[in-house]
Amino acid sequence: MSYKDTLQMPKTNFPMKGSLPNKEPGMQEQWEAAGMYDKVQQRTEGRPLFVLHDGPPYANGDIHMGHALNKILKDFIVRSRSMMGFHAPYVPGWDTHGLPIETALTKKGKVDRKKLTTAEFRKKCEEYALGQIDSQREQFKRLGVRGDWDNPYVTLTHEYEAQQIKVFGDMAKKGFIYKGKKPVYWSPSSESALAEAEIEYHDKRSASIYVSFDVTENKGVLLGDEKFIIWTTTPWTIPANLAIAVHPDLTYSAVETGGETYIVAEDLIEELAELLEWKEYHIRAHYKGQELEGLRTKHPLYDRESLVILGEHVTTEAGTGCVHTAPGHGEDDYIVGQKYGLDVLCPVNDQGVFTEEAPMFEGLFYDTANKTISEKLDEAGRLLKLDFFTHSYPHDWRTKKPVIYRATSQWFASIKDFRSDLLREVEKVEWLPKWGETRLYNMVRDRGDWCISRQRAWGVPIPIFYGEDGEAIITDETIDHVSELFRMHGSNIWFEKEAADLLPEGFTSEHSPGGTFTKETDIMDVWFDSGSSHQAVLEEREELQRPADVYLEGSDQYRGWFNSSLSTAVAVTGQAPFNTVISHGFTLDGQGKKMSKSQGNVVVPDKVMKQLGADILRLWTASVDYQADVRVSDDILKQVSEGYRKIRNTYRFLLGNLADFEPEQHMVRFENRSGVNQYMTIKLQELIRSVRDSYDQYQFSHVYNQIHQFCVIEMSSFYMDISKDTLYTKQPDDAERRGIQSVMYEALTALLKLMSPILPHTVEEAWVELPGTPEADAAQLTDMPQPAVFEGVEELEAAWDRFMVLRDDVMKALEDARNNQGIKKNLHAFVTVYASDQDKELLESLDELEKLFIVSGASVKSLEEAPAQAVEYDYMQVLVERKEGEECERCRIVTTELGQDEDHPTLCPVCTETVVTHFASREV
CATH class of the missing domain: 1.10.10.830 (Ile-tRNA synthetase CP2 domain-like)
Known part of the structure; x- marks a missing residue:
């Protein structure tokens, strides 16, 4: 007889190798053909509604790792909520208007804008955007993201634009929309105004100049021959100077040096003396800033006066305490200028070129003019110091070129008129992470009015x-x-x-x-487009609702979509459009650096999926602390793949050992299970409870870590290891064997459901292999397991928890024995543990201790009996010796009882009984 044939070895069609890149596309095609999204919606119809509102990615270019992180996180939430008692539709969306598409058409598409009417050009922009949507949609679907992909929301659709107009109209009706000439961020490279969300900061080398203004009217306050000194890093704004601002409460001094007398802030005199190389100076007089109000000075280049005014924004952090004021080129300048009735002079056109309102500089590009203006100031004897420095400066986020502050006639949303309502709503929202509340609160608190007009073609007209x-x-x-x-x-x-x-x-x-x-x-700011989605999508579509339960986007959206959505929603409804806002960090390379093609460190989602599979990308997403910046690289993905392999192998082992298990026939009730099987059942319930809580709190790394630990530690390193002998060698219907299979079936079913939102492809591949009548055609058409509650098991759990701690000492002793004593296998060992009275009593109460230690023999003695050769470990002393006897050919334990049956001389008595009883008819 071949004893190998008498073993109940694992059998399963679920392979060890995932081959995800090959399998996943086919599975996705099957789900789409089966209408899986609709099936999920039909199954959960009537449950409480849960809405995650998709922030629209821009429809241009292939998706990157940031897109993948974002969409996968959303999919985790939607899938888990649909399995946790909610009806969770997911409507993906796209943002489609704006300059990038205009640029792509004119540059890459080689469209001659000048030969087309605005309407014709917009048609081409629409066609391009829709093509980009089709491309990105397929890439998002390849990630395994489940949603209503055939009916997304798109900001260029008729119904969306109609609702956006309604939002604008409601805001106008309430008096929140106005037109005014005031300084806004202006991009000469885009020839358009920009919102704060369209600004990013890069280093820029700028000139730093100190300029004197002669006093022309001192009103008897000054001595009569003073000059004010101003400091600026934008020499090109000097032609627009109309005033000098001083702080009413600061002390200013008349400082005489080199035959001149200058007015500067007292606190800055020493710093200025060193900077302007005043070898000797003395103070002639002191004045409060408010005393200087109304004095007049002569513009250093033109035949006009510059008024001395008071401004609370003036500080002594840098400069002279006397602030160059050009109301057409600065927000503070504009605000204080309005109090004094100053003109909003802006002698720079849309292209950033000086107009005739700047004599001597007409036709010069503003940045080029810096040098010319400085030279003219020097010729006039007004330039006291010229230097250069590098600092962080606002740039157009699309063209990556510097922007300027420029007063133009624009349409604005008056944030100040409902700022208190915005701040109230910010405090009502749940923010994850918590610091998001402070960040957006401060942004709203400090935000100026929102410039919503743009001088472009491709967008929703005002x-x-x-x-x-x-x-x-x-x-x-x-x-x-x-x-x-x-x-x-x-x-x-x-x-x-x-x-x-x-x-x-x-x-x-x-x-x-x-x-x-x-x-x-003019058209509307694209942030007004996407910011109107609470009405154009949540209100427009009957399957959704406003406010949404969750908005989830990158941390850059505090000044972007979170901000514009909050502003338009509170303006229209008085309420925030979201109950919870979750933000995630940026994706960086393995060293924590920003990804860029020039650095060669870009990780492309499509490439990862072709090499490793979408489930690996999804598992990576679940493994990181997404609320901070996250790292990804080939090495990191290899580590994730190893974690995936351990989870997959757990599924495979469990499926293999359930080959002859029929749940309807063989399930052993909890109360009839042995102690270790009851213990593992209890541990499974704790896992279910903890994972459900983690999903509920959007803590996906906790989900992954807990399941990974359960698979690797509780299951693989312990339970599956100690169960192999019983599963493989016992009679098929042995009570303990069926008890183990009952635990494994419950564990596998729970693990598949718990991981379904994260590893949908792998889970569904395993789901079809489950024994018995399937609960549903797919795991994603089921609910998360509910943790069972067992009464009176506290002592049992505490005892087994203690055993697991003690077992670690035995495992360490066996490892030492394999390394130092020549004992090749644990089954060749006999273990004697010397424990405290309490631990001794516990260990003696357990059945078949040698199986729990996976050795051929074990005994427990008092700590006082420990011989000198016993090794002390953390909680007890352990002596490992070679077990006397020979190895059973079938179960591999070492025993002295071989040969008791002459027909089976190489088997131990237990194996002999099993073979004789159940396999006697089999021949070699």
């Missing part, structure tokens, strides 16, 4: 008409009409028709007695 008198016309009637036109025809109609054709039939206005109207040509 729905404003103008009468013959130049006054803006915006009424409920015009807004409703334009909204309906956009819903029917799309926003391109605004550029295809004249103003009169866009107005309601028979529309009249006191601003146009002659019936002549014009229309606004």
Whole structure:
């Protein structure tokens, strides 16, 4: 007889090797053909609604690791919520307007913008955007992200644009929309205004100049021959200077040096003396800043005066305490200038070139003019110091070129008019991480009014008409009409028709007695587009609701989508559009550096999926602390792959040992299980409870770590190891064997469900191999397991917990014996443990201690009996000796009882009984 044939060895179709890149696409095709998303929605219909609102990625280019991290995290949430008692639809979206698409068309697409009308050009932009959506959609689906991909929301669709117009109209109706000329971030390279969210900071080398202004009218306050000194890092704004600001409460001094007397802040005199190389100086007088208000100085280049004014924004952190003020080129300058009725002078055009309002410099690009202006100041004897320094400076996030502050006529949303409401709502929202609340609160608190107009073609037009008198016309009637036109025809109609054709039939206005109207040509900031999604998506689509339960985006969206969504929603509804906001960090390379093609350190999702599979990318996402910046590299992904292999092998071992298990027939109830099987059942319930809590708190790394530890420590290193002998060698219906299989079946079913949101492909591959009648066609069509509660098991669990600690000492002793005593296998060993009375009593109460230690013999004695050769470990002393006897050919234990049956002389008595009873008819 071949004893190998009498063993119950694992059997399964679930392979050790995942081959994910080959299998996953086919599985995704099957899910799509089966309508898996719709099946999930149908299954959960009627449950409490849970809405994760997708922040729209920009429809341009292939997805990168940041996209992958973002979409996979969202998928974790949606999948887990649909398995935890909620109805969780997921509607993906895309942001489609803006400069990048215009640039892509004109550069990459080689479209000659000048040969097309605005409407024609916009049509091409739309076609390009839709093509980009198709490409990105397939890449997102390849990640295993489940959603309503056939019906996404897209910011260029008619219904979206119609709702966006409604949002604008509601804000205008409440008085939050106005037009004004004030300084805004202006990008000469884009020829458009920018919002704060469209600004990023890079180092820039700038000039630093100190300039004197002669006092022309001192009102009897000064001695009569003083000069004010100002400091600026933007010499090009000197032609726009209209004032000098001083702080009302600072002390200013008249400092005489080298035959001149200068007015500067007292606190800065020593610093300025060194910087401007004043060899000797003395103080002639002191003044409070408020005493200097109303004095007049002569502009250093032009025949006009610059007024001395008071400003709370003036500090002594740098400069002279006398602040160069150009209301057309700075926010503080503008605000303080309004108090004094100063003009908003801005002698720079859309391209950043000086106009005729800047004599001597007309036609010069602003940055080029820095040198010329400095030279002119020097010629006039007004330049006291010129230096250069490198500092962080705002740049256009698209063109990567410097921006300027420039006063233009723009449309604004007046944040200050509902700032208190915004701050109140920020405090109501749950923020993960918690610091997000402080970050957005401070942004809202310090934010100026939102410039929402852009001088571009590809976007949603601002729905404003103008009468013959130049006054803006915006009424409920015009807004409703334009909204309906956009819903029917799309926003391109605004550029295809004249103003009169866009107005309601028979529309009249006191601003146009002659019936002549014009229309606004600016478009809305793209952040207004995406920021309107709470109405254009959450309200527009019947399967969703406002506010959403969760917004989840990168940490850069505090100043972007989180901010614009909050602003428009509170302005329109008085309520934040989200209950919880979760932010994640940026993806960096393995050394924590930003990825860039030039550095050659870019990890591309598509490449990872082709080499390792989407489930590896998903497991990486689950393994990192996503709320901070995360690292990814080939080495890191290899480590993740090793973790995946251990989880997969756990599934495989459990499936293999359930080959002859029928749950309906063979399941052993908890109360009938042995102590170790009850203990593992209890541990499984703790895992289920903890993992559910982690999903509930969006702590996916905890989910991964707990499941990985359970598979590797509790299952592989302990339970599966000690169970092999029983599973393989006992009779098929042996009570202990069926008890072990019962635990394994429950564990496998739970592990598959718990990991379904993270490893959907692997889980579904294993799910179809589960024994018995399947609960559902797919794991994702089930609910998470609920932890069972067993009464009166506290002592049992405590005892086994203690045993596990003691067992570690035995495992260390066996390892030492293999290394130092020539005992090749644990089954060749006899272990004697010398324990305290309490631990001795515990160990003696356990059945088949040698199986728990996986040795051929074990005994327990009192600590006082320990011989000198026993080794002391953490909790007890252990003596490992070679077991006397020979190895059983079938179960491999060492025993002195071989040969008791002449037909089976190489078997131990237990194996002999099993073979004779159940396998006697088999022949060699």
